[in-house]
Amino acid sequence: MRTRCVLMLAGWLAIVSLPAWAGTDWTKVAGALGKSGTEMPGGVYRVGLPRTDLHVTLDGVELKPALALGSWLAFRTTDDMTMVMGDLVLTDTEVNPVMKKLAEGGIEITALHNHLLRAQPETFYMHILGHGDPVTLATTLHNALGVSNTPLATAHPQSSESAPPPAIERAAERS
Template identity: 40%
Template sequence: MYKFTAARKDPVTDGKHILPAGLGVTTGINFQPLGAKKAAINGDFVMTSDEIQHVIKALRKGGIDIVELHNHTLNEQPRLFYMHFWATGDGATLAQTLAPALDATHPAPPKS
């Protein structure tokens, strides 16, 4: 299994505290190779309310199923929502479908 984690670009706070990415305010994407260039994917996008429809449209355009949409906490700012997803298919095609959905969540640049 290959796991990718993307933190949000903007800080997330709860009261006076900045919530670090390690507390679950990240997007997680998992790829499980199935052979013959196919993969199963699942994960959890973390989004603000303004980002939800953009992510839904990107996932549906590529045939990725949305499993559920929910929230975890009550007082974080910005208010965050989590969307679980699932699909199987050509691994490269699925990755290309996930890219605009991830971009819609304003991820932080990768750390080197």
């Protein structure tokens, strides 16, 4: 009897101590946002939103999106709600419409600044913070990003049969 009580107590403690994020269905968040992400350690769901639509130059040099134009969102569920934080790369004409949509949906703007002085077009970095239902947060973010040109579609990689060989392989073939 004592062993059974100890086992039942241990089982109950194991269930109660499961992290809150273990039950979060991130596919619903991805559906509402319009872009899928990656589950990271610690229960964080991260969505990368590189601004591949922008052609930004700094002192005549074109910047790659991976270098300085990477928007991102990170979701994490706690005991009773989900928190989202992120950094959105926006052009000067996108800032106000995106900010308005975020505010309407209850997401805070915690910073707005510029990383790239002298860049053309001018880009801004908007830090955001929100708390609440994960799907509601994702829907608000989708609506806000929808008034910008931020690409939300997930890129489909080319198959290896149709993709051209890397430049280094083509150069090796010529020598």
